[in-house]
Amino acid sequence: MQFTTRFTRLAIAGLALTLTHCARNPVTGKREISLMSTEQEIALGKESHPSIVASMGIYENAKLTAYINEKGKAMAAISHRPDLPYQFYIVDSPVVNAFAVPGGYVYFTRGIMAHFNNEAEFAGVLGHEIGHVTARHSVRQQTSQLFSTLGAIAGTIFVPQLGETLMQGAQLLTLKYSRDHESESDQLGVGYSSKIGYDARQMANFFSTIKRIQDNSGQAVPNMLSTHPDPGNRFTRVNQLAKDYQTQNPANYQINRDAYLRLVDGIMFGEDPRQGFVENNMFYHPELKFQFSVPSGWQYQNSPAQFQMGPKDGKSAMILMLAKGNSLDEAAQNMVKELGLTVLENGKTTVNGLPALVVISQQKPQQQQGQPQQQQSAANTLQIGTYLIQYNNGIYALHGLSAATDFQQAFPSFKRVSESFRTLTDPDKLNRKPDRVYVKQVPRTGTFRDAMTALGMPSSRLEELGVLNSMKNDDQVQQGSLIKVIAK
Structure with a gap:
């Protein structure tokens, strides 16, 4: 944008x-x-x-x-x-x-x-x-x-x-x-x-x-x-x-x-777990030490600036990002001002012991220059359910977005996800190491599949490794030639 x-x-x-x-x-x-x-x-x-x-x-x-x-x-x-x-x-x-x-x-x-x-x-x-x-x-x-x-x-x-x-x-x-x-x-x-x-x-x-x-x-x-x-x-x-x-x-x-x-x-190969990863319908962020649920079947995309997810029908979405402000009230005021929101309701609460503020707001449809004035309706009005959560010297904003016509149906999912936000304490998740590409010598002449097996690669990753090496399972590889494997 x-x-x-x-x-x-x-x-x-x-x-x-x-x-x-x-x-x-x-x-x-x-x-x-x-x-x-x-x-x-x-x-x-x-x-x-x-x-x-x-x-x-x-x-x-x-x-x-x-x-x-x-x-x-x-x-x-x-x-x-x-x-x-x-x-x-x-x-x-x-x-x-x-x-x-x-x-x-x-x-x-x-x-x-x-x-x-x-x-x-x-x-x-x-x-x-x-x-x-x-x-x-x-x-x-x-x-x-x-x-x-x-x-x-x-x-x-x-x-x-x-x-x-x-x-x-x-x-x-x-x-x-x-x-x-x-x-x-x-x-x-x-x-x-x-x-x-x-x-x-x-x-x-x-x-x-x-x-x-x-x-x-x-x-x-x-x-x-x-x-x-x-x-x-x-x-x-x-x-x-x-x-x-x-x-x-x-x-x-x-x-x-x-x-x-x-x-x-x-x-490094695949997602960097230090920047957050999804596993068993949960998003974990080891560096920032928090987690929250990801509804089954939702698509998602992670970046250093935000985490986005939503159902495949595209009628709603959720975004996690850092809010601007040193307190919940200041973060809410900044959000309303910067996004041009009209607040419908708001109230303080707690999420798993963390101070939080829930804000329900709407954003008017944007008028395009040179286009006829657009009549506002529930169908073209964006409604947002935001949970602002105070955690570890920061304010995290979980925004749930949909058209106003779909908001009542979408909000229960927004609420469940937001109220699942909690401190991450699982050592396995906190210390997760990324996959990396390592270059090895083929131990003996044979097929690509044989080489991967000899190098300890699981059969479940053969296609992934084949793509990585631009090879098929039955392609011949020579002893001593270089090949890529994936390991921690």
Whole structure:
């Protein structure tokens, strides 16, 4: 939300000056209407970076950070826009993803770094993300949406994650633009990674890993409605692009499998339990020492800034976050003021011995500039049931949200969750260690399944390990070759 608001402010400020301005796209060479100057792109990236760090966190690994900066700067130097102040970061997320924002800010999750199996795969995705920046895809996307939304577009490599909705109707044209941008970035990724010496066919192979992750998670969407081309289609196209490039530019292109695997030896895998985890319908936060229930069947998403969850029907949701204030009353006043709420009722209580304040409020529907005045009704009014709980020198806010029409039905669930908040004392949860990726030598020649069994990996994790290593159970592995396992 903050990211989009900042972009909108920047874009509108420059709209009058740039509406009639045409610039030559550095990649295509074509002249096109531009809504942002290079300076504005850089300013947007600089402004958005703190919000990205706040929501995801930075993964602290000096060796990997130095590596992506070395490769990133080498690739930026041969790109179509070498003068941008590129910056490269690994964010603390288990999701397999990479994304870029205008101005040269490029982000890889630790999840995707764990899933690469050689330097060439990484270089291909790096080139793809730099391609989003050099081809000014965010700017071009905004131009196509000039009279609708001026929201920021981050160039990501995968399908939408939990809670995001597919665009429909007239917005299908915008989706087509996005697919075109992804395809253009794939082509740039092939060219950029090849120019710094890597075999871009490995970039194509990584789309097989993406496809497998997508299929296992059940997140596949019809290609027509996806903002990104189908990974299977991308494998075929990128593989052909790589072959064509290498035919036209013969060279000794590198893969560097072992060197990359040694780089990721010890990287954290999956959720970081120190930042909270869900187990048996309970959310535990070892560092902050609290827990509360998660209703069965609800989806959830955790980040350093907040924990979100809700039923699959999307009619309600709950958010846990820190409230601003040194007391319950001050936190309530700040909340009402900042969110523009109308308080319907409030009262003090206790939650498992902790002082608490319950506030029931409503937020009027937001009027969009240039749109007809919207008549307020229970259906378009957001109603919020908030439990403010004082705990360990902080005030925690558990917000339950739904339309006013659904609030009476949703509130009992909000109440049960909020009143389950309590101190975490279980040593097993407090001392939970994260999974990590470790690189081992294959003990003897045989199948991937045999190697995993010999290395003590449980059969229940074979598919997960297969995805991590980009291998199938019956693939042959050689004695002494390097392979990834998962352990505490």
